[in-house]
Amino acid sequence: MIFTDKVCWVTGASSGIGEAIVYQLATKGAKLVISARRLDELEKVKIKCAELGNKNVQVVAIDLSDQESISAAFRAVKNVHQRVDYLFNNGGLSQRGLVSDSESIEADRKIMEVNFFGTIALTKKVLTLMLNNGFGHFVVTSSIVGKFGFPLRSTYSASKHALHGYFESLAIENFNNNISVSMVLPGRIATSLSLGALNAEGKVHGEMDEGLAAGMDVNECAKQIVKGVALKKREILVGGKEIMMVHFRRFVPALFYKLAARIKPT
């Protein structure tokens, strides 16, 4: 019942975890706003929502690396709904490149632009609306590598760490304003995330990781995320046994370093 008639805006809704979250929310009677760059994929998601019995879906294009696109998307949502109850900041870009592979920081800037600056630019706009309406809940798809570093993902990991600091601050600043934050920390989820990941030169990796392909089913992942959000959990760890690494890093760091150096990073 929690999501019934609530305006739920999901970024990165054209595939993977975001798409699966949309279907979970669709069956719970949410008023959906779905965003990403690929409008053709979003239209397919909208059709599937209708098949699930939910026709209340607004498709809004967004490019998280483009401030003007973020502003236009916000205006479009505000015009239709005048409110956002839940913002699922899920759109993101991964990385498959060693620090030593390139001296250029072009790829690093692109990853930070989408994962961090794009996310906070949208968040700042939506927060004003939430404060006016007296309610809001931000759900942020971080990663287990938002809690520790991991090979081939230096800047990706940094962008996710940055989100933790940012949203913890936002949550404390708004402790008395009825604004909640849930950080989602997926381990390996079976999506095509590695295909669009950037290598050290900023080129698309274009390969499906074995580890990712063998990851948790994306619908199970979305189910656990939506359940955690409904319970207003501050952190939602989701995935297979790899999520134990978060606890190893915190409580037995020496073991964590040994294991992390041994795990195949692709």
Ligand SMILES: NC(=O)c1ccc[n+]([C@@H]2O[C@H](COP(=O)([O-])OP(=O)(O)OC[C@H]3O[C@@H](n4cnc5c(N)ncnc54)[C@H](OP(=O)(O)O)[C@@H]3O)[C@@H](O)[C@H]2O)c1
């Ligand atoms: N799969 C995993 O194992 C895993 C683990 C930890 C964290 N995550 C996080 O989960 C989130 C979703 O990833 P996924 O696994 O579901 O992979 P995915 O299927 O590749 O989804 C990524 C989504 O982000 C969108 N996106 C990428 N660049 C964008 C941009 N510039 N502007 C707007 N949207 C953009 C994509 O849409 P368009 O291409 O249509 O724009 C797509 O909908 C990401 O934040 C990722 O870091 C995933």
